[in-house]
Amino acid sequence: MTRTDPADVPFPNAQLHFGVFFQGVNHWTIWSDPASGSQIDPASYRRVAQAAERGLFDAFFLGEGLRLREVDGRIHDLDVAGRPDAITQLAALAAVTDKIGLVSTSNTTFNEPADLARRLSGLDLLSGGRAGWNVVTTDNAWTGANFRRGGYLDHADRYHRAEQFLTVARALWDSWSDGAAASSADAPSWSAPGAVARVREHTTQFDVDLAPTLPRSAQGHPVIFQAGDSAEGRDFAARNADVIFSAHGTDFDDALAFATDLRTRLRAAGRPIDDLRILPGTEIIIGATEEEATEKKRWIRLAQVTPATALNVAGLVWNLDLSDRDADGPLPAEDPVIAENSGAFGSRRIADPRETVARWRAQAEANGWSLRETVIALGPQRGHVGTPAGLAEKFLRFARHGAVDGFNITPYLIPDGLDDIVNLLVPELQERGGYRTEYAGRTLREHLGLREPLTRRTADARTRRAG
């Protein structure tokens, strides 16, 4: 791999930003390895967060799933499962980290804005301005079965609700004037008169009236992450998000096309193109040589895609229970079953199963692959494999062409899976001038190089200054 001449690229000074995604679900996390640790012990979370902080990462990221995954109506038993509540876990990590951002995935369908905005504010204050919120929505009654409000929103309404949710949350986060709480116990009142504005919001989804209980943090508002990939989701991100956590980070052309599309939407939303960071989720496999890295990938894939997992992944494509088949044998002879998506995790998600099956059959036949080998080769693909230097060059090419701003890295092993990246890859990036050598700021917003949120209060202040 050749070094990129910085003069030839649109963003020669681009800096890579890393997050770590402690996933807690999916077969990408290997639990069969003797070094695989607990998915719930607080020590695992502390270990990963502190390793990431040692590697000068921007963020530690937690997901959320409000119902345990099922396949064919039964609890999915092959993958890691059982996660802590994200904000609660992150509030604990705030006490044992100093710099790293703490990002919670939290759902707008099954929360109410005053409660969730307050919890996020609490995390933001306890961490000194390091909180982030990955805004997600749910559109199925299957998840609703765990909630008072029950039911579900259809796909369009869930974004309406999410957007209104954000509007209300931002109003809550802006309700306290700077310096609202007195700086002396001799003050006539704990808070200055009129310093806390009541928030009254009446929208199609919400009708609230309250005096919020928390000031703004050192970063103003929690940083907003979003992961939607549909046209609607991308527009939502372009209007609302500070960071997009995309699925377009493996292939350069795909990543660049996604970033270009996002910037078009960002401009259409009236925002400057540097207002949004693009951090695709990825796995990174590092070896001392290309051969070693390739060999490492082979055993990692075999550990991730066990025979049972191969049958499960294929079962999702065929929409059939294939658990009694032989993963090391040929592909199922049947045609895939076409059915409605019930919303349950593990129900059919493949856009065109007939096309997928035809492609898999052709490739398996041409290469003599078993079902498991086919799933490994053609199933969901992700990640980068290489040497530290090779990966550093590759990632800087992505960043310097504006295809990504960095990566949200999912370790395949908990809690030690980040060590190679921190110890081997980060120094290579630093040597090439593409990665920070120390934290320049204190807040997540500063780490990401984002502007302070343009809020009602900052807008008012600017108007006053301009006037």
Add this chain to the structure above:
Amino acid sequence: MPHRVGRLTFHPAPAPAPHPTVPPAPWKDTEVPLHLALEIDGDGAHPAAWRRAAHAPDTLLTPERVRGVGTIAENAGFTLVTLDDDVLPPGPAPAPVGRIGAVERAAYLAASTSTLGIAPVVSTSYAEPFHTSSQLASLDHISIGRAGWLVAISPAPETARVWGRPPVEGPEAHLREARDSIRASRELWDSWEDDAVIREVATSRYLDRDRLHYIDFTGETFAVKGPAIVPRPPQGQLVVFAPDGLLPAGVADVTLVSRPDPAVLRRADTPLTFAEVELALDTPAGTAADRIADLERHAPWPDRGRLRYTGGADGLVRLLTELTSVVDGVRLHALVLDEDLAVLSRLVLPALRTARVTAAPVPGHSLSTTLGLSRPANRYASAAPTGDAR
């Protein structure tokens, strides 16, 4: 004024003996006769406590404050701290109007301490029981078994407008939500058996799905399918604290009584009973009476019907020692945390420890172990494993 404590009458005059002694005696099934809880929300029990706090108002809502008070309580040897909460502001101006959520503070404090029990207030009137259950189970994991739940209701009508939900109308309805929320949480905490994670490489199974349970909880106003998304808490069940009269029998573990009168104590049908005790102590900065008078210039100290002690450390030691004969623990509400906690730490708790009236939690013990509660069996626990039958 003498205080009545059950059948006792207590006069908080300075004690003649500086070091009262009480014979060490086992009490119920716990190692010590008296468990000590401390409420650490805000600046103290008095609405104007912030005026005597050792810090400015604009440093109340900070991690340093949470860690500072919590670690002093741990160092002092308290069994647990409680953290009051509500979505409404803690007080009207000129009192403090800001408060970080109790679960978030509790989690931060759990990662900053090692033996202290931590029980946040979580109100049941409007919260989603599934979220409440997940948050509290997570707190128990984070603290490795030191978490409790102080149940509260939110009867103020304006709370419904904060949540944007139809109001829960009338006391009966709030009690119903409390009861159903706790029952749903308890079922969710049991919905993973302790050994649900099997990591059986030979069969590629991480979970034994037979050790996970749909709870299919149906309350009067809501239903929850389950199972939990968080594995069973280390304690099995969190220790549930509830004010006297809030819950039907068999739902909570510890009843908090405002006055330890015989009638109230007979009514409490939980394994443990704690008395609520408000206190103002003589400190180097002023006598208890002077300090109260100073704060009363700004606001009255509302009478919440709780036992209230005013005076020197020795008198409080005697009061708490007397209370060992009627309750299992006390929850202290200090006039001004920054002033009274120092006296509790330097004088009161050491005297009680020396007399073996109380003891600091043993490292590695869960909150329920410290309180002498046995670890609950799992209501869904299956019979002996069936080997390769599944």
